[in-house]
Amino acid sequence: MNPKVKRKSERILGDPRRVIARPNLPGSPERIERIMQRVIALPEETAAALLEQVMLDFAGRHRDIDHIFMSHLKAVKDHLPRGTLLSGTQHKLLGAYFTMEYSIESAALFNPSIVPHPDQSGLNAGELRFILSLRATGEGHISSIVFRSGILNAENLLAFDPISDYVETPALHLDADYDRHLFELKLNEMEACNETTAWVLDQLPDNFTYAELEETVADFREEHCPCGAQQNEALELIDWLAHSNYETTFRAEFPLSERVIFPVSKNESSGIEDARFVRFTDDDGEVTYYATYTAYNGFSILPQLIETKDFVTFNVITLNGRAVHNKGMALFPHKINGRYVMLSRQDGENNHIMFSDHLHFWQESAIIQEPERPWEFIQVGNCGSPLETEAGWLVLTHGVGPMRQYCIGAMLLDLENPAKVIARLEEPLLTPHEQEREGYVPNVVYSCGAIIHNNELVIPYAMSDVHSGIATVAVDELIGSMQPLA
Incomplete structure (x- = not known):
C-alpha cells in the first residue's frame, strides 16, 4: 500500500x-x-x-x-x-x-525547491520559516530563479509572506581573477581546446584578470585578422566560460520576493534551469546554502553551482570534472565519511551518485538506480537533495513512463554508504491528477527539493511546467511503504 x-x-x-x-x-x-x-x-x-x-x-x-x-x-x-x-x-x-x-513569470512558475530560512527567530513552538525557490519563465521561455518565503506551523499549514509589487535584479561582479590551469581544464572538458585557446592561454599569467583576458583576445584578433569561423567560436567559448563565474548582490533592505536571479552572463543567456537548493552544514558547523542549476545559452549547457549564506549575495561557480555534464545534480546536506556526495544523471536515463574531496570537482560517477518499473521505463532522476532520516537518506525521484508522463517516486539510501539503495516505492508517490496534467509540458509532476518538518515530508511540486502546488506525507508512513531491497 x-x-x-x-x-x-x-x-x-x-x-x-x-x-x-x-x-x-x-x-x-x-x-x-x-x-x-x-x-x-x-x-x-x-x-x-x-x-x-x-x-x-x-x-x-x-x-x-x-x-x-x-x-x-x-x-x-x-x-x-x-x-x-x-x-x-x-x-x-x-x-x-x-x-x-x-x-519574468508570465509563462510559468514551476520546479520549486524548499529549504529552511537562515533566520528562524521570533517563531512559535513547532514553526519553521522557509524559503521556496522557483523557476520562472517569460517571453522566449527564458528561465530565472525567483523566491517566496513563509512559515510552516506545527500542523504544516503554510502562510506565505506578502509578495512585493517590485522585482529587483542584482548588481553583477565578475571574478577578480582566474586560475589559468583550471580555466584550461574546463575548456578541455568542454572539448573547446584548440590552437586558438592554446595561443590565448599561453599569453596569460598563472592568475589573470578579465581585463587581461580581454586584452589578450584583442591581440589575437589583431594578429589573426580576419579570424575564421572556428577561431571566432573558440574566442566566444573563452568569453562564455569567463562570464560563468561571478557574484551578484541584492539590496538587503528589500523583501526576498523582490529578488530574481535573471540570466546576466553569456553562458546562461537562454535560461537558468531547475535550481536544487540545499542547506549544507560543514564539518565545523558552518552553514552555506548551495544550489546546482543548468546554464543554457541556446546551444550548450553548463552545470553551475550557487553559493549563498544570506540569500542577498550569491556566488556563481562553474562545476568541474569529467563527471560534470547533463542535468539534475543534487548535493547531499553534509559530507559523508569526509567526502562531498552528489546525485546526478549523466546519461539522461539512470540515477548516478558521485563522491569528491573538493566541492567544485567531480571526476567519477556510478549508477545506483536504473528504470525498472513501467512508470519509469524511459528515465529516472532525482527530485532534489536527499533528506536525512534515522532509517536512511530519503530521496525523491522522478520517473518517465508512457506518453512521457512524469511521476514522483521515492527511494532510501544507506546512511553510511549512500551508493547503496536499501528500499524504494514500487508505485509512484505522486502522479499527475486530471487538473494537473494540462500545461506547457503536459502530464508532468516534478520537484527540485522537499523538506521534513514535524515528521512530515513537505513536497513543493510543479504541475505540467506551468504552476506549482504543495503535497505532504508522513515520513514514517512513506518509509514503511517502501519495499526493502536485498
Missing part, C-alpha cells in the same frame, strides 16, 4: 505584473545611432511631454526608474554623435528608448 499523500489547496501562480527592466538594443550599431538621432532631433517641449507620459506609465512599476534609464543609456553612450551635449530630459528619454520590460 502506498502512503496517503495530502495535496494542499494552495497554488503558486505566476504573476505577469511582476516585471524587470532590461536593456533594449534593437539591431545593429547603425540602427542604434539612427534611433538616437531621432530622439535628439525632437523639440525640447515635445521630448519633455513624451518623457512625462513615460514616467506616468512606468515609474510606479520600478523602484528607481531614473537609475535604470541612466544605466541603459550608459550601455550605448559610445553610439552618440561626437560632441553631443544632452539635456536632462534627453538623457532620461534616450534611456527609456533603450529599456524594455520583461515579465
Whole structure:
C-alpha cells in the first residue's frame, strides 16, 4: 500500500505584473545611432511631454526608474554623435528608448525547491520559516530563479509572506581573477581546446584578470585578422566560460520576493534551469546554502553551482570534472565519511551518485538506480537533495513512463554508504491528477527539493511546467511503504 499523500489547496501562480527592466538594443550599431538621432532631433517641449507620459506609465512599476534609464543609456553612450551635449530630459528619454520590460513569470512558475530560512527567530513552538525557490519563465521561455518565503506551523499549514509589487535584479561582479590551469581544464572538458585557446592561454599569467583576458583576445584578433569561423567560436567559448563565474548582490533592505536571479552572463543567456537548493552544514558547523542549476545559452549547457549564506549575495561557480555534464545534480546536506556526495544523471536515463574531496570537482560517477518499473521505463532522476532520516537518506525521484508522463517516486539510501539503495516505492508517490496534467509540458509532476518538518515530508511540486502546488506525507508512513531491497 502506498502512503496517503495530502495535496494542499494552495497554488503558486505566476504573476505577469511582476516585471524587470532590461536593456533594449534593437539591431545593429547603425540602427542604434539612427534611433538616437531621432530622439535628439525632437523639440525640447515635445521630448519633455513624451518623457512625462513615460514616467506616468512606468515609474510606479520600478523602484528607481531614473537609475535604470541612466544605466541603459550608459550601455550605448559610445553610439552618440561626437560632441553631443544632452539635456536632462534627453538623457532620461534616450534611456527609456533603450529599456524594455520583461515579465519574468508570465509563462510559468514551476520546479520549486524548499529549504529552511537562515533566520528562524521570533517563531512559535513547532514553526519553521522557509524559503521556496522557483523557476520562472517569460517571453522566449527564458528561465530565472525567483523566491517566496513563509512559515510552516506545527500542523504544516503554510502562510506565505506578502509578495512585493517590485522585482529587483542584482548588481553583477565578475571574478577578480582566474586560475589559468583550471580555466584550461574546463575548456578541455568542454572539448573547446584548440590552437586558438592554446595561443590565448599561453599569453596569460598563472592568475589573470578579465581585463587581461580581454586584452589578450584583442591581440589575437589583431594578429589573426580576419579570424575564421572556428577561431571566432573558440574566442566566444573563452568569453562564455569567463562570464560563468561571478557574484551578484541584492539590496538587503528589500523583501526576498523582490529578488530574481535573471540570466546576466553569456553562458546562461537562454535560461537558468531547475535550481536544487540545499542547506549544507560543514564539518565545523558552518552553514552555506548551495544550489546546482543548468546554464543554457541556446546551444550548450553548463552545470553551475550557487553559493549563498544570506540569500542577498550569491556566488556563481562553474562545476568541474569529467563527471560534470547533463542535468539534475543534487548535493547531499553534509559530507559523508569526509567526502562531498552528489546525485546526478549523466546519461539522461539512470540515477548516478558521485563522491569528491573538493566541492567544485567531480571526476567519477556510478549508477545506483536504473528504470525498472513501467512508470519509469524511459528515465529516472532525482527530485532534489536527499533528506536525512534515522532509517536512511530519503530521496525523491522522478520517473518517465508512457506518453512521457512524469511521476514522483521515492527511494532510501544507506546512511553510511549512500551508493547503496536499501528500499524504494514500487508505485509512484505522486502522479499527475486530471487538473494537473494540462500545461506547457503536459502530464508532468516534478520537484527540485522537499523538506521534513514535524515528521512530515513537505513536497513543493510543479504541475505540467506551468504552476506549482504543495503535497505532504508522513515520513514514517512513506518509509514503511517502501519495499526493502536485498
